Amino acid sequence: MARHEESKEPEKKRKWKVPHIYVILFIMIALASLASYVIPAGQFDRVENESGAEVIQPETFSYIDATAVTFYEFMFSIPDGFIQTAEIIFGILMIGGMFAVIERTGVISIGVNKLAQKFSDKGLWIIPTLMIPFALFTTFTGQVELSLIYLPAILPLVLKLGFDKITATAIVLVATISGFSLALTVPANLGTAQLIAELPFYSGLWYRAIILAVVLSVGMFYVWRYAKKVQTNPELSITFDEQDTDQHEDTDFTETKATKRQIYTSITLLIAFAFLLFGLLNYGWYFRELTGLYALIGVAAGLVAGLSTTEIAESFNEGFKRILLGAIVVGIARGIAVVLEAGEIMDTIIFAFGNFVDFMPNSLTAVFMMVVQALLNFLIPSGSGQAMVTMPIMTGLSDLTGVTRQTAVLAFLMGDGFTNIFYPTSGYFMATLAIAGVRWEKWLKFIFPLLIVWYSIAIVFLIIAQFIDYGPM
Secondary structure, three states, X not given: OHHHHHHHHHHHHOOOOOOOHHHHHHHHHHHHHHXXXXXXXXXXXXXXXXXXXXXXXXXXXXXXXXXOOOHHHHHHHHHHHHHHOHXXXXXXXXXXXXXXXXHHHOHHHHHHXXXXXXXXXXXXXXXXXXXXXXXXXXHHHOOHHHHHHHHHHHXXXXXXXXXXXXXXXXXXXXXXXXXXXXXXXOHHHHHHHHHHOOOOOOXXXXXXXXXXXXXXXXXXXXXXXXXXXXXXXXXXXXXXXXXXXXXXXXXXXXXXXXXXXXXXXXXXXXHHHHHHHHHHHHHOOOHHHHHHHHHHHHHHHHHHOXXXXXXXXXXXXXXXXXXXXXHHHHHHHHHHHHHHHHOOOHHHHHHHHHHHHOOOOHHHHHHHHHHHHHHHOOOOOOHHHHHHHHHHHHHHHHHHHOOOHHHHHHHHHHHHHHHHHOOOOOHHHHHHHHHHOOOHHHHHHHHHHHHHHHHHHHHHHHHHHHHOOOOOO
């Protein structure tokens, strides 16, 4: 009996955990299917606008005969979702493979180290020196996961300069998420959202660039102010009781020289990155074109760096494994839109949302969209996956309420983006905290005031976007 009681004890102490993302999405598909038996089917008339996109005619909603989702439609929703998003899935996988090869060449860590060492005697100036390139690289590529490479490279130096783990972590996370949230040419979140909204790829860049400059500047000032406070009085560090410097006192900061092959690899990557931007900005490349380019860049970088063909192949494989979850989430998430469309209740949901937002000022409609995206990001931490779930509804809602589709995309980006360094369901974010040795609750104490400021800025710019009819451009 005593043993039986002891075996029960661990079960009592077991804490509730957030379900796996696959579980959450499957439940959402099931609920969306069941909703087709409760929510009446309906439809709007649609017309083609000047840019060729089909937009809803606000006053044309009508109920139609119910077409509830059948068992077979439910069963096929996930494979259909994968088929519809195959281009995106392959692109995401290839991004992971390419960066795994580049990481193996060693040029990323050498580049970060050289940048840090050059400014190692300038104290606080290391903050903008590192944050600006981190943000810019992320805003073009969307690779927030590179935080897992940046942080180990700069953490010892930041501590040696008299700052703390929070400062190092903030330099990386605040910079990368600024770039990701105001993406200029990121295919995964921005490209997917604009594809669904039927907008030209990466359009509206000028306005996002202005917001990025403001958001990043505020972020740098926030990190600078905290770092200066810690440098002046180490006891004010949020992690003061954890003795940050002990484990890095003997860190060797002698400059690591790049080999000739690594120099040639860096030149190859600069040329490839310039070609990538040329294609994105001039031809609106999406995942079909980018998948091929990413594969070529990975192979070329590996060969120039002197990696064997087997090492390159293994690196691609490792990269595929790291990013597999994010790729699969996109396909499963699309299954939700598949069943909503099969049950013909998508327009009914849009109609209901439209009636709801009628009670709020038009200028706040986009703010409401951003809040919805921010809340949903807790359940769906994949930007492209969340776009698949919400953008079909938000696009229709924008047509109904007079919010431009470009503004709806902007609301999605900022609603989804900022919370990625707040929610514990964000995998790369929690992994970055683990590398730094920063507990989530301590990070929360640091980042929460900045998130309030950021979202306040976001609200202002969304209201301005509403008034200026922020469009494709």
